[in-house]
Amino acid sequence: MTDPSAWITLLTDFGYRDAYVGILKGVIAQIAPTAATLDLTHGIPPQDIALASWQLQMAASHFPPGTIHLVVVDPGVGSRRRAIALHIGPHFFIGPDNGVFTGVLSQHTLTEAVCLNHPEWWYTPTPSNSFHGRDIFAPVAAHLSQGVPLHRLGTPIPPDGLVRLTGFDSQDPLDVDQGWIQAIDHFGNLMTTLPAMALPPTWCLILKDSRIQGRPCYEAVPPGTPVALGGSHGYLEIAINGGNAQYFFQAQVGDRVVFQAR
Amino acid sequence: MTDPSAWITLLTDFGYRDAYVGILKGVIAQIAPTAATLDLTHGIPPQDIALASWQLQMAASHFPPGTIHLVVVDPGVGSRRRAIALHIGPHFFIGPDNGVFTGVLSQHTLTEAVCLNHPEWWYTPTPSNSFHGRDIFAPVAAHLSQGVPLHRLGTPIPPDGLVRLTGFDSQDPLDVDQGWIQAIDHFGNLMTTLPAMALPPTWCLILKDSRIQGRPCYEAVPPGTPVALGGSHGYLEIAINGGNAQYFFQAQVGDRVVFQAR
Amino acid sequence: MTDPSAWITLLTDFGYRDAYVGILKGVIAQIAPTAATLDLTHGIPPQDIALASWQLQMAASHFPPGTIHLVVVDPGVGSRRRAIALHIGPHFFIGPDNGVFTGVLSQHTLTEAVCLNHPEWWYTPTPSNSFHGRDIFAPVAAHLSQGVPLHRLGTPIPPDGLVRLTGFDSQDPLDVDQGWIQAIDHFGNLMTTLPAMALPPTWCLILKDSRIQGRPCYEAVPPGTPVALGGSHGYLEIAINGGNAQYFFQAQVGDRVVFQAR
Numbered sequence: 188m189t190d191p192s193a194w195i196t197l198l199t200d201f202g203y204r205d206a207y208v209g210i211l212k213g214v215i216a217q218i219a220p221t222a223a224t225l226d227l228t229h230g231i232p233p234q235d236i237a238l239a240s241w242q243l244q245m246a247a248s249h250f251p252p253g254t255i256h257l258v259v260v261d262p263g264v265g266s267r268r269r270a271i272a273l274h275i276g277p278h279f280f281i282g283p284d285n286g287v288f289t290g291v292l293s294q295h296t297l298t299e300a301v302c303l304n305h306p307e308w309w310y311t312p313t314p315s316n317s318f319h320g321r322d323i324f325a326p327v328a329a330h331l332s333q334g335v336p337l338h339r340l341g342t343p344i345p346p347d348g349l350v351r352l353t354g355f356d357s358q359d360p361l362d363v364d365q366g367w368i369q370a371i372d373h374f375g376n377l378m379t380t381l382p383a384m385a386l387p388p389t390w391c392l393i394l395k396d397s398r399i400q401g402r403p404c405y406e407a408v409p410p411g412t413p414v415a416l417g418g419s420h421g422y423l424e425i426a427i428n429g430g431n432a433q434y435f436f437q438a439q440v441g442d443r444v445v446f447q448a449r
Numbered sequence: 450m451t452d453p454s455a456w457i458t459l460l461t462d463f464g465y466r467d468a469y470v471g472i473l474k475g476v477i478a479q480i481a482p483t484a485a486t487l488d489l490t491h492g493i494p495p496q497d498i499a500l501a502s503w504q505l506q507m508a509a510s511h512f513p514p515g516t517i518h519l520v521v522v523d524p525g526v527g528s529r530r531r532a533i534a535l536h537i538g539p540h541f542f543i544g545p546d547n548g549v550f551t552g553v554l555s556q557h558t559l560t561e562a563v564c565l566n567h568p569e570w571w572y573t574p575t576p577s578n579s580f581h582g583r584d585i586f587a588p589v590a591a592h593l594s595q596g597v598p599l600h601r602l603g604t605p606i607p608p609d610g611l612v613r614l615t616g617f618d619s620q621d622p623l624d625v626d627q628g629w630i631q632a633i634d635h636f637g638n639l640m641t642t643l644p645a646m647a648l649p650p651t652w653c654l655i656l657k658d659s660r661i662q663g664r665p666c667y668e669a670v671p672p673g674t675p676v677a678l679g680g681s682h683g684y685l686e687i688a689i690n691g692g693n694a695q696y697f698f699q700a701q702v703g704d705r706v707v708f709q710a711r
Numbered sequence: 712m713t714d715p716s717a718w719i720t721l722l723t724d725f726g727y728r729d730a731y732v733g734i735l736k737g738v739i740a741q742i743a744p745t746a747a748t749l750d751l752t753h754g755i756p757p758q759d760i761a762l763a764s765w766q767l768q769m770a771a772s773h774f775p776p777g778t779i780h781l782v783v784v785d786p787g788v789g790s791r792r793r794a795i796a797l798h799i800g801p802h803f804f805i806g807p808d809n810g811v812f813t814g815v816l817s818q819h820t821l822t823e824a825v826c827l828n829h830p831e832w833w834y835t836p837t838p839s840n841s842f843h844g845r846d847i848f849a850p851v852a853a854h855l856s857q858g859v860p861l862h863r864l865g866t867p868i869p870p871d872g873l874v875r876l877t878g879f880d881s882q883d884p885l886d887v888d889q890g891w892i893q894a895i896d897h898f899g900n901l902m903t904t905l906p907a908m909a910l911p912p913t914w915c916l917i918l919k920d921s922r923i924q925g926r927p928c929y930e931a932v933p934p935g936t937p938v939a940l941g942g943s944h945g946y947l948e949i950a951i952n953g954g955n956a957q958y959f960f961q962a963q964v965g966d967r968v969v970f971q972a973r
Contacts, residue, residue: 190482196471202754202897203465203727206770209720209751213773216749220714220775224749225478225486227471230464233898234953246468249475249583251482262953265928265940316928317950318943321773373464374495404527404578416527419580426579429496429524452744458733465727487740487748489733492726508730511737511845513744635726636757666789666840678789681842688841691758691786 191223193332194250198243199259199320200231207318211257211325214310218329227256234262236287237352237440241370241378244290245420247278256291257320257328258282265316270303270323271349272331272340279337281328283319286352300349301341303327308340364446368394368438369422375431378424379444383417391415392425393445395436399425453485455594456512460505461521461582462493469580473519473587476572480591489518496524498549499614499702503632503640506552507682509540518553519582519590520544527578532565532585533611534593534602541599543590545581548614562611563603565589570602626708630656630700631684637693640686641706645679653677654687655707656698661687715747717856718774722767723783723844724755731842735781735849738834742853751780758786760811761876761964765894765902768814769944771802780815781844781852782806789840794827794847795873796855796864803861805852807843810876824873825865827851832864888970892918892962893946899955902948903968907941915939916949917969919960923949 195215201207212224227246231239239260247256254277261268261283269284276295280288281303303323306312308330314322327340366380379392390401392415399415400408401423408414410429413436418424423446427435436442457477463469474486489508493501501522509518516539523530523545531546538557542550543565565585568574570592576584589602628642641654652663654677661677662670663685670676672691675698680686685708689697698704719739725731736748751770755763763784771780778801785792785807793808800819804812805827827847830836832854838846851864890904903916914925916939923939924932925947932938934953937960942948947970951959960966 194475194478196475198468198471204752204754204897206722206751206766207896209722209749210770210773212749213718213720213770213775213778216718216747216778217773217775223478225471225474227468228466230466233955242468246472246475249472249479251475251479254475254478263930266930268930315941315943317940317948321943372469373466406525406528406530416579417577419577419583424579431495456740458737460730460733485740487733487736489730490728492728504730508734508737511734511741513737513741516737516740634731635728668787668790668792678841679839681839681845686841693757 192219192221193223194225194254195222195328195332196225196227196250196254196256197229198227198231198239198256199229200233200235200239201229201259203229207320210321211259214321214325215329218326219332222329222332231260234260236260236285238370239287240290240352243287244294247291248276248294250278252277253279255279255281255328255331257324258287259320259324260287261285261319264319269344270319271344272301272303272327272337273297274299274337279331281324281331284350286350288349289352292349292351297346299337300344300346301337302344303341305339305341308335366444366446368440368442368444371433371438371440374426375433376424376426377432377436377438378418378420378422381423381444381446383421383423386417387448390446390448392423393447394425394438394442397436454481454483455485456487456516457484457590457594458487458489458512458516458518459491460489460493460501460518461491462495462497462501463491463521465491469582472583473521476583476587477591480588481594484591484594493522496522498522498547500632501549502552502614505549506556509553510538510556512540514539515541517541517543517590517593519586520549521582521586522549523547523581526581531606532581533606534563534565534589534599535559536561536599541593543586543593546612548612550611551614554611554613559608561599562606562608563599564606565603567601567603570597628706628708630702630704630706633695633700633702636688637695638686638688639694639698639700640680640682640684643685643706643708645683645685648679649710652708652710654685655709656687656700656704659698716743716745717747718749718778719746719852719856720749720751720774720778720780721753722751722755722763722780723753724757724759724763725753725783727753731844734845735783738845738849739853742850743856746853746856755784758784760784760809762894763811764814764876767811768818771815772800772818774802776801777803779803779805779852779855781848782811783844783848784811785809785843788843793868794843795868796825796827796851796861797821798823798861803855805848805855808874810874812873813876816873816875821870823861824868824870825861826868827865829863829865832859890968890970892964892966892968895957895962895964898950899957899959900948900950901956901960901962902942902944902946905947905968905970907945907947910941911972914970914972916947917971918949918962918966921960
């Protein structure tokens, strides 16, 4: 009945057919047997850094303080892209410096950032050029969970030097009624960039010439009918009661969405 | 080398592309750091309450006494459907009152049922209308695992008021030789409603004008050949040795199956 | 902050739609509450013993000594195929004797092998004929993790009697420049049988009349371009930077690949 010494979450684009995720957990088990690993998801489409950033932003804050979030969506593995570790709000983040932390950087304050260039914390001093998840990120996360302080894992880097995705982490503050679809989930629900707060009594979203009325829940409309609602992650979303809005609207990430207060 | 304080299993239709399941585990880790979470499956097709009921019925009894089974297949989230917690046999069950517990209610005795209407056990007093898994079910499961008794989680509800799926949990006892396909698994094996007990020496199942001979195991017939056998969950099933009976027979849940003792 | 008493990894072809994997974990939790289960993968295509062997070979050595690797890819369940437990290198392996351990047997020394014919360690003395994962393999793994020695789990069997896949675990040592694709991963990367060591300064692989230049990492070539590199598991591999080599080359396991040192 004791706590794990730390939680390490895993978010990758490794999919579910290979044992790659298992290998990350094996490396962590070797170095940090008392840490507990938890999967965020491994179903990020290959190399989809923007979706990884969204999923991480949506999930990270729901974990205990001190949780280490390990992200391996890493098309630039083995190139000059940096391997980094960040202290953002109450959590740690480890992964490639390719923009995957854009979402969480927009939410909380960055207090420390290092480049993971100290091979003594790696799985091997001669890492492969195609699996830094196994050779660098997982072992560094494991050592961090065992009490090695962040500043010993590598060289400090200035916050403004981190790679960030553009057009993702912020909204033009002068045009709060114009947004776009920033993510589409497994149910086909369309997550917009429009914040779900201070909503008027009646409102709607406009997507592709369709006016979709805002309602309190999916079942407030008949089955098969579009519905807009304040999503659970702080943004307005578009759904179909019992159906799939992505298919219904032939919607894509980036599609324009307009808010109207009536 | 200590036990977890409790096991909490997770069964959802969240799929594997989003971090929703990870969020449930994060919320549980915050409230119940000594509990261990185990995934039953998150591959239930969206809103398929009947399949969720079957999977839960198949799996629940194989866990230690006191295990908490958390089910989030919840198309009515945010509507008037109730959030409930049940004590059935040696296990606890938490989820929406939409019929998803029909299978386990048919197997074991219900001893206590409450409606989860006490916000002090929720993740937030103002839950979203689209993610009760995060805001109500997971935190309540976590508190239950830490020793909060069921009767403190909500108001008692009468057992006969629970929503149950029809045509699922029982068979006409006068017609034991007529059944239907109640579930189809990942291998394409067809699970019937016909009980696998007291079988005569030779028997067969009839599906769509095909007579499929009962045999002791898949490999008792040549590769690519249909075979009927007593499945591992107590029901007769139809399979193809090395193949996929769902595709072979173009079978669907609900298809009629007849048992013959020869 | 204590270690688990042992790690038990799970590798199956059960997929992610059913609760079968969850059932294995429930059985283990009942018998070995202090063991920790970790998923290698459950996405092995149904009955694909060769891919299971490759995934296990790739992953097994990255776990702590004493780890128990439980493999259930078992088309012959219920037939005369043997259930076995092996001690190979520092790890234990439990599963059907159908060739699934060919890869790990080629890597490390087998020191003990038993046939799992002692029903006192099973989940039930009368196991089903279709789910030995639940009825034999998982409970035996759980007992092994609790300290029951291997020789008590069954009758010793001679090492040369184990089923092995042919054409998988070795290469003609006189023809080191000829190989084939032995596995294809989720990213569409093509894993060859050609060892990734002692590479000359310039080299290439030839697949289907295409000459693919060896480079240090994926991003060493423009997006959408083929690249060969020394893979992270000790073999040469073929990839597309930011793309999918399986689709690009219409490649299949078994396709011939030739190494050239220039």
